[in-house]
Amino acid sequence: MDEKIKLPEDAFQPVGKDDKLDDEKIAAPSRTFLQDAWHRLKENKAAFISMWILIIIALFAFTSPITAPNPNSANPDYANLPPKIPGVNINGFNGTSIQGGQRVDQYKANNVPESKHFILGTDYLGRSLGQRILHGTMISLLIGLFATLIDLLIGVGYGIISAWKGGVVDLVMQRIIEIMQSIPNIVIMVLLLLVIKGGILPIILAIAINEWTTMARLTRAQTLQLKSQEYVLAAQTLGESSGKIAMKHLLPNLSSVIIIQTMFTIPAAIFFEAFLSYIGIGIQAPIASLGTLINDGQRNFQFLPFQMWYPAIVLAIIMIAFNILADGLRDAFDPRTSRH
Amino acid sequence: MVKYLARRIFYLILTMFLIASVTFFLMKLMPGTPLNNQAKLTASQIHTIYQQYGLDKPLWQQYVTYIVNAVQGNFGTSFQFSNQAVSYLIGSRIGPSAIIGAQGMILGVILGICTGSLSAIRKNTWVDGTANIISILGLSIPSFVFAILLQYYFGLKLQLFPVAGWGGFASTILPTIALAASPFATTSRFVRTEMVDVMGSDYIELARAKGLSRFGIVFHHALRNSLIPLVTVIGPLAVGIMTGSMVVENIFSIPGIGEQFVKSILVNDYPTIMGVTLLYSGLLCLVLLITDIVYGIIDPRIRLSGKGE
Numbered sequence: 001m002d003e004k005i006k007l008p009e010d011a012f013q014p015v016g017k018d019d020k021l022d023d024e025k026i027a028a029p030s031r032t033f034l035q036d037a038w039h040r041l042k043e044n045k046a047a048f049i050s051m052w053i054l055i056i057i058a059l060f061a062f063t064s065p066i067t068a069p070n071p072n073s074a075n076p077d078y079a080n081l082p083p084k085i086p087g088v089n090i091n092g093f094n095g096t097s098i099q100g101g102q103r104v105d106q107y108k109a110n111n112v113p114e115s116k117h118f119i120l121g122t123d124y125l126g127r128s129l130g131q132r133i134l135h136g137t138m139i140s141l142l143i144g145l146f147a148t149l150i151d152l153l154i155g156v157g158y159g160i161i162s163a164w165k166g167g168v169v170d171l172v173m174q175r176i177i178e179i180m181q182s183i184p185n186i187v188i189m190v191l192l193l194l195v196i197k198g199g200i201l202p203i204i205l206a207i208a209i210n211e212w213t214t215m216a217r218l219t220r221a222q223t224l225q226l227k228s229q230e231y232v233l234a235a236q237t238l239g240e241s242s243g244k245i246a247m248k249h250l251l252p253n254l255s256s257v258i259i260i261q262t263m264f265t266i267p268a269a270i271f272f273e274a275f276l277s278y279i280g281i282g283i284q285a286p287i288a289s290l291g292t293l294i295n296d297g298q299r300n301f302q303f304l305p306f307q308m309w310y311p312a313i314v315l316a317i318i319m320i321a322f323n324i325l326a327d328g329l330r331d332a333f334d335p336r337t338s339r340h
Numbered sequence: 341m342v343k344y345l346a347r348r349i350f351y352l353i354l355t356m357f358l359i360a361s362v363t364f365f366l367m368k369l370m371p372g373t374p375l376n377n378q379a380k381l382t383a384s385q386i387h388t389i390y391q392q393y394g395l396d397k398p399l400w401q402q403y404v405t406y407i408v409n410a411v412q413g414n415f416g417t418s419f420q421f422s423n424q425a426v427s428y429l430i431g432s433r434i435g436p437s438a439i440i441g442a443q444g445m446i447l448g449v450i451l452g453i454c455t456g457s458l459s460a461i462r463k464n465t466w467v468d469g470t471a472n473i474i475s476i477l478g479l480s481i482p483s484f485v486f487a488i489l490l491q492y493y494f495g496l497k498l499q500l501f502p503v504a505g506w507g508g509f510a511s512t513i514l515p516t517i518a519l520a521a522s523p524f525a526t527t528s529r530f531v532r533t534e535m536v537d538v539m540g541s542d543y544i545e546l547a548r549a550k551g552l553s554r555f556g557i558v559f560h561h562a563l564r565n566s567l568i569p570l571v572t573v574i575g576p577l578a579v580g581i582m583t584g585s586m587v588v589e590n591i592f593s594i595p596g597i598g599e600q601f602v603k604s605i606l607v608n609d610y611p612t613i614m615g616v617t618l619l620y621s622g623l624l625c626l627v628l629l630i631t632d633i634v635y636g637i638i639d640p641r642i643r644l645s646g647k648g649e
Contacts, residue, residue: 183621186579186583187617187621191362191363275484294484298484302496
């Protein structure tokens with residue numbers, strides 16, 4: 001058995017790194033926190049659909065200056081026409097309405113030219129309801145977005161400063177918030193609007209001033225937690241300025257709280273705008289918002305229900321979609337407190 | 341406890357004073373005068389009217405008079421109805437508002453507790469889904485739209501209840517339902533979240549392991565503990581009721597405070613606006629104070645003195 005076993009050179013081959021044998025391998029692609037949240041949001045069907053509905057509504061609304069250029073052009077001859085979609089012969093969409101117990105083609109009765117039709121009908125001044133709804137949606141969304149933006153800037157800034165400074169500053173700032181919160185929002189909004197009358201800007205300010213306290217409280221609570229985290233302490237020890245710590249360390253970690261609260265604030269702002277316009281101290285004529293359209297439509301609700309139904313439906317869809325999306329975002333960012 | 345109470349009451353008084361001052365100066369900044377036909381009046385007539393209402397005195401004097409009177413419960417005379425004291429006006433209108441407000445709150449909260457706990461027990465089933473949809477609808481549909489629809493379909497078309505007006509229990513039903521929508525939605529969502537939390541806790545597991553009936557677990561253990569935090573949302577719910585009452589009372593023509601407030605806004609009736617503002621703020625402050633105290637009593641885990649958060 002002295003004979004050496006002769007093996008050809010290619011008898012042994014390196015096995016190579018087999019992926020299957022690597023116990024430590026991370027099977028799924030690594031995702032950042034935001035990607036993770038996005039993935040969870042996509043799995044929540046209702047929230048995902050709501051997001052797309054909102055995007056579509058926003059697209060329609062913000063292109064309305066081009067697609068619906070004349071929301072305010074009144075024509076008394078065409079007043080209170082029911083909806084008419086050419087080629088559709090369903091009661092409610094064919095330009096007919098019941099008058100004195102009979103169905104009457106209002107377009108013929110008012111001598112409206114054959115080529116002229118209003119998909120969602122007209123209001124009491126003969127203005128196209130469809131165009132006014134598009135325009136009103138844009139105004140309502142703008143007010144909601146800008147009020148939320150101001151609310152965000154004040155609330156987040158206030159919350160971070162209050163928590164970061166601590167001590168007496170925190171105490172005083174918290175007492176101010178407590179006082180602000182024990183005043184009924186709506187009363188202060190009304191008083192502010194009485195002093196600075198009319199226009200979109202005062203309404204945005206009035207809504208923003210009343211909405212920031214919740215944001216400030218949430219931001220403060222979260223910042224208090226972050227304040228004692230190692231990476232913040234390290235940054236402090238290394239001599240980083242407070243402003244930079246706030247921007248680079250606190251804000252990114254606060255982002256989920258802020259985004260969720262923002263999504264709850266936007267519908268609240270839209271609701272308050274509609275409410276103010278409804279009781280007659282919000283947007284002034286001839287500018288339309290969903291609130292003023294509902295208010296106008298309500299007067300004729302018994303005879304021309306479509307004038308209130310359409311703007312009310314649009315408002316309700318926007319509110320529902322925002323609320324579902326906000327719920328979904330909360331679950332996506334914070335799966336521990338998830339509803340399911 | 342006494343120290344805490346004293347501090348809270350001090351803050352309450354401070355808050356009310358601040359609100360009174362802010363309202364006063366905001367009202368003074370307001371454009372327009374309470375005079376109806378200023379052009380038709382001579383200078384001396386205007387002077388007489390101003391004298392009658394004390395509007396000719398310097399601002400600080402008006403302010404001091406106002407605060408002193410307000411402390412005594414006197415908010416001046418309404419500009420809208422001659423010779424009617426605001427406190428009398430409010431006093432005569434507070435009844436209907438209180439009735440529909442209280443009814444709306446109670447109905448909303450009770451329904452909310454039922455729906456919320458039901459959907460927590462039947463988590464992730466169709467019951468939960470339906471309850472979720474209903475509460476999101478309640479949260480999303482503005483109270484004025486809901487009120488108009490109720491009025492039209494149940495009042496006018498089906499003629500089940502009076503369309504509008506005030507008189508008897510029947511006329512309070514539709515406004516109560518309209519007001520109950522928002523507290524219902526809030527309570528239902530809140531109770532569900534709390535209940536799901538509680539149902540996963542150890543003592544519920546223990547109760548189940550001991551063989552307690554499902555009914556016993558839910559009513560004796562889960563519900564009690566998940567209702568305690570509900571006290572904290574009563575403040576926000578009260579605000580919702582106040583906001584809602586302004587439009588709901590208007591729609592159903594109920595002679596209440598909210599309806600009067602909206603009317604006063606539209607005709608620049610400063611004293612009434614200020615009176616109602618103080619009333620609303622005072623009520624809210626009181627509700628917040630009471631809920632905080634009650635919360636401390638029913639949940640000993642909350643330490644009243646060291647309440648920073």
